Amino acid sequence: MTVDKRVALMLIVAAAAGCRAAEGSVIPGASVARGKQSVAGFGCGTCHEIAGVRDAYGRVGPPLTGVATRSIIAGELANTPENMVRWIRDPQAVEPNTAMPNLGVTEQTARDMVAYLYTLR
Numbered sequence: 001m002t003v004d005k006r007v008a009l010m011l012i013v014a015a016a017a018g019c020r021a022a023e024g025s026v027i028p029g030a031s032v033a034r035g036k037q038s039v040a041g042f043g044c045g046t047c048h049e050i051a052g053v054r055d056a057y058g059r060v061g062p063p064l065t066g067v068a069t070r071s072i073i074a075g076e077l078a079n080t081p082e083n084m085v086r087w088i089r090d091p092q093a094v095e096p097n098t099a100m101p102n103l104g105v106t107e108q109t110a111r112d113m114v115a116y117l118y119t120l121r
């Protein structure tokens, strides 16, 4: 590949990354809109208060409104997108006695959910 082509390719990659940032997703390939639908569809709001999600007034778990600004989640994990995906997919693997159930969320759906939850500041 010539240097010119390499530079052009880098610009395309940088532009694509810029698009994702503009869309607000912290996870490549994840969709904020799909994530919001999934959070509503899985009934996360029965246990969590989530501003912007209908009927999400639960008091069993901590409010997810503002979760993006928290430094620690579930009392023990650094708040990174990877850790949040891990937690949502299998809470008991992190905290065996937690009241949060394993809801069988797939990797892609968890990634979408986290992209959405990270918009909650």
Ligand code: HEC
Pocket (backbone or CB within 6 Å): 039, 042, 043, 044, 045, 046, 047, 048, 060, 061, 062, 064, 067, 070, 072, 073, 074, 075, 084, 087, 088, 095, 098, 099, 100, 101, 103, 105, 113, 117
């Ligand atoms: C039966 C109740 C229940 C349901 C349903 C539930 N959670 Fe939770 N969730 C909890 C509890 C309890 C905690 C606190 C766990 C801990 O700190 O050990 C928690 C913690 C969390 C955290 C960490 C928040 C923080 O600030 O510490 C996230 C993120 C989360 N849940 C997301 C979800 C998502 C997304 C769903 C839907 C797929 C969901 N939860 C469904 C009970 C629930």
